[in-house]
Amino acid sequence: MANRTLxxxxxxxxxxxxxxxxxxxxxxxxxxxxxxxxxxxLRRPEWTKPSIDNWRGFGNYEFVLNNKDxxxxxxxxxxIVGSILFLTVILGVLIAVLINKTFPGQGIVRVxxxxxxxxxxxxxAVLWINMILDPVLGLQGIAxxxxxxxxxxxxxxxxxxxxxSLWPTLEPISFRATQTSAIAVIIMVTWQWTPFAxxxxxxxxQSEDQQQKEAAILDGANTWNQFRFLTLPHLGRPxxxxxxxxxxxxxxxxxxxxxxxxxxxNKNLPYLIGEFANNNIxxxxxxxxxxxxxxxxxxxxxxxxxxxxxxx
Amino acid sequence: MGKIVLENVTKSFGDTQVxxxxxxxxxxxxxxxxxxxxxxxxxxxxxxxAGLEDCTSGDVLINxxxxxxxxxxxxxxxxxxxxxxxxxHMTVRKNIAFPMRMSGMSxxxxxxxxxxxxxxxxxxDYLDRKPGxxxxxQRQRVAIGRAIVRxxxxxxxxxxxxxxxxALRVGMxxxxxxxxxxxxxTMIYVTHDQVxxxxxxxxxxxxxxxxxxxxxxxxDLYHKPQNEFVAGFIGSPKMNLIKTDEAxxxxxxxxxxxxxxxxxxxxxxxxxGTVGVAEHLGSDTFIHVHDTGLADMxxxxxxxxxxVKHGDRIFLTPxxxxxxxxxxxxxxx
Ligand SMILES: Nc1ncnc2c1ncn2[C@@H]1O[C@H](COP(=O)(O)OP(=O)(O)OP(=O)(O)O)[C@@H](O)[C@H]1O
Ligand SMILES: [Mg+2]
Numbered sequence: 001m002a003n004r005t006l007x008x009x010x011x012x013x014x015x016x017x018x019x020x021x022x023x024x025x026x027x028x029x030x031x032x033x034x035x036x037x038x039x040x041x042l043r044r045p046e047w048t049k050p051s052i053d054n055w056r057g058f059g060n061y062e063f064v065l066n067n068k069d070x071x072x073x074x075x076x077x078x079x080i081v082g083s084i085l086f087l088t089v090i091l092g093v094l095i096a097v098l099i100n101k102t103f104p105g106q107g108i109v110r111v112x113x114x115x116x117x118x119x120x121x122x123x124x125a126v127l128w129i130n131m132i133l134d135p136v137l138g139l140q141g142i143a144x145x146x147x148x149x150x151x152x153x154x155x156x157x158x159x160x161x162x163x164x165s166l167w168p169t170l171e172p173i174s175f176r177a178t179q180t181s182a183i184a185v186i187i188m189v190t191w192q193w194t195p196f197a198x199x200x201x202x203x204x205x206q207s208e209d210q211q212q213k214e215a216a217i218l219d220g221a222n223t224w225n226q227f228r229f230l231t232l233p234h235l236g237r238p239x240x241x242x243x244x245x246x247x248x249x250x251x252x253x254x255x256x257x258x259x260x261x262x263x264x265x266n267k268n269l270p271y272l273i274g275e276f277a278n279n280n281i282x283x284x285x286x287x288x289x290x291x292x293x294x295x296x297x298x299x300x301x302x303x304x305x306x307x308x309x310x311x312x
Numbered sequence: 313m314g315k316i317v318l319e320n321v322t323k324s325f326g327d328t329q330v331x332x333x334x335x336x337x338x339x340x341x342x343x344x345x346x347x348x349x350x351x352x353x354x355x356x357x358x359x360x361x362a363g364l365e366d367c368t369s370g371d372v373l374i375n376x377x378x379x380x381x382x383x384x385x386x387x388x389x390x391x392x393x394x395x396x397x398x399x400x401h402m403t404v405r406k407n408i409a410f411p412m413r414m415s416g417m418s419x420x421x422x423x424x425x426x427x428x429x430x431x432x433x434x435x436x437d438y439l440d441r442k443p444g445x446x447x448x449x450q451r452q453r454v455a456i457g458r459a460i461v462r463x464x465x466x467x468x469x470x471x472x473x474x475x476x477x478x479a480l481r482v483g484m485x486x487x488x489x490x491x492x493x494x495x496x497x498t499m500i501y502v503t504h505d506q507v508x509x510x511x512x513x514x515x516x517x518x519x520x521x522x523x524x525x526x527x528x529x530x531x532d533l534y535h536k537p538q539n540e541f542v543a544g545f546i547g548s549p550k551m552n553l554i555k556t557d558e559a560x561x562x563x564x565x566x567x568x569x570x571x572x573x574x575x576x577x578x579x580x581x582x583x584x585g586t587v588g589v590a591e592h593l594g595s596d597t598f599i600h601v602h603d604t605g606l607a608d609m610x611x612x613x614x615x616x617x618x619x620v621k622h623g624d625r626i627f628l629t630p631x632x633x634x635x636x637x638x639x640x641x642x643x644x645x
Pocket of ligand 2: 354356
């Protein structure tokens with residue numbers, strides 16, 4: 001026992017630092033979530049200072065739960081994170097398997113594939129919403145316009161004209177609208193984070209045992225079965241890592257939502273916290289605690305699911 | 313049923329030809345062993361037969377059918393790899409079942425075959441473990457089990473025992489030999505190990521740089537090596553090759569004498585030398601003899617023990633009827 005004391009003593013500063021790092025913000029959030037604390041209130045100036053005298057119990061939580069945006073924000077958070085995870089993992093695995101083969105120009109293709117990851121989130125959002133998804137000025141508008149002109153030109157063509165005259169005129173989609181802004185966020189974040197998944201999966205594919213593949217070939221496994229029974233289980237752990245890291249990052253998406261629609265009909269939890277924090281710190285803190293709980297539920301759920309399906 | 317014939321098979325990787333035109337017949341039910349120095353193309357040859365590599369030219373025939381363009385799984389051969397190549401995420405049971413699952417066999421029949429294979433390989437207690445929880449020998453047995461359940465026309469082994477320790481190797485060697493005797497299936501076996509080659513083979517194929525130096529039964533190769541390379545390669549310790557005037561006396565460019573065909577005396581004999589290292593194995597003693605004027609070193613193997621030490625004078629006498637003679641091209645006279 002005695003000879004353990006010194007190492008423990010030497011570890012203490014690091015442990016204490018880590019504890020403070022975690023506990024101080026968490027306990028402050030907890031504290032604020034149980035008191036009335038607003039930044040500006042002319043009638044009740046005493047609420048603008050955090051104090052135990054302003055104790056509100058679960059009042060802030062009730063207030064948040066009754067807010068019409070709260071359930072929507074949770075749903076939205078889950079939909080956005082879930083869709084992004086689903087898409088990035090599938091795209092990531094497909095692309096990684098594809099570029100793992102040797103082909104000419106491999107190096108350049110790999111660098112190009114990774115590059116979206118180095119774009120700043122805000123820049124990414126501005127780029128997508130204005131230059132690509134904009135219904136008039138973006139690539140989408142131009143493409144839809146082009147297709148419409150092309151089809152209306154074909155309507156007068158002999159023989160096939162009747163067929164094209166049945167076609168409706170396409171309408172470009174506005175991705176800033178309430179119903180579609182979440183889709184825009186999902187598209188742009190998927191574009192940005194797929195390279196991350198590709199990078200991790202590719203590294204893992206390089207360490208795949210080639211003799212197992214050959215044994216499987218001799219055992220009569222076709223390409224799909226090799227992928228299903230060897231490659232996919234081999235990727236189980238990296239997939240878990242990608243899912244966990246991305247879940248952490250995407251539960252706190254903010255910039256994209258701000259830029260696409262200013263939260264118009266498309267708030268997630270962090271955005272809701274941001275809105276509350278304009279004045280009502282108590283409510284913002286209560287929402288923050290809900291976010292922590294949600295993040296933990298998501299993490300446990302994801303780990304279970306991945307463990308079951310992939311690691312057999 | 314598996315007679316395997318190679319007809320003028322060649323293999324090149326890029327510009328380098330690893331296997332020049334090669335012809336070989338392995339009869340049905342035969343145990344053929346490929347031996348040769350590292351990098352001589354043993355594995356490549358095995359992979360050509362399995363279909364894991366494409367022949368650059370020439371044909372592979374199995375039971376008279378040309379299979380050169382047939383995919384590996386359709387050739388009906390099973391291969392056991394040096395690194396076992398088990399599927400790490402599956403239990404032993406699933407590993408063994410994998411080829412049957414791929415061929416769409418019914419669950420009941422799969423189970424029957426798994427049980428039979430597990431029983432014959434002593435794996436019954438380990439069926440629900442993952443490969444990572446098995447010892448090397450057990451892993452190799454699983455790999456063999458996975459091969460057996462396919463009822464292949466022939467088994468291909470690429471140095472299957474070289475990752476095992478010496479004692480285990482002896483045991484597995486016997487098991488594979490017994491398996492061959494019981495099933496009578498054609499087996500092709502690549503090894504570095506002299507003892508494995510000599511004890512297991514019906515037919516040894518000695519390769520050097522992709523060229524077959526000699527094909528024959530183990531004792532054929534031991535008693536009548538067709539050239540210097542085979543003479544030096546088969547047998548342990550290696551045959552002593554002597555190129556000096558002593559060879560001319562026998563009207564040969566080179567003469568060879570195996571260490572076990574030399575008699576030793578401390579008083580008189582045909583050749584004189586000094587004792588270098590003496591390796592006492594208990595049952596045998598290997599003596600390295602220097603300064604004979606015949607070769608850098610002559611190795612002698614004698615039964616039992618002899619009281620000689622480093623630097624002692626020693627006399628050697630070859631058994632006259634055991635001298636191998638080779639001409640200037642290294643071919644047997
Ligand atoms: N994929 C490849 N590309 C290029 N050269 C190769 C390839 N595979 C094997 N070779 C070459 O072919 C030759 C024969 O290789 P092979 O693996 O058949 O040797 P081996 O007899 O099995 O050797 P060992 O006893 O060390 O296993 C070697 O010179 C090797 O460098
Ligand atoms: Mg080899």
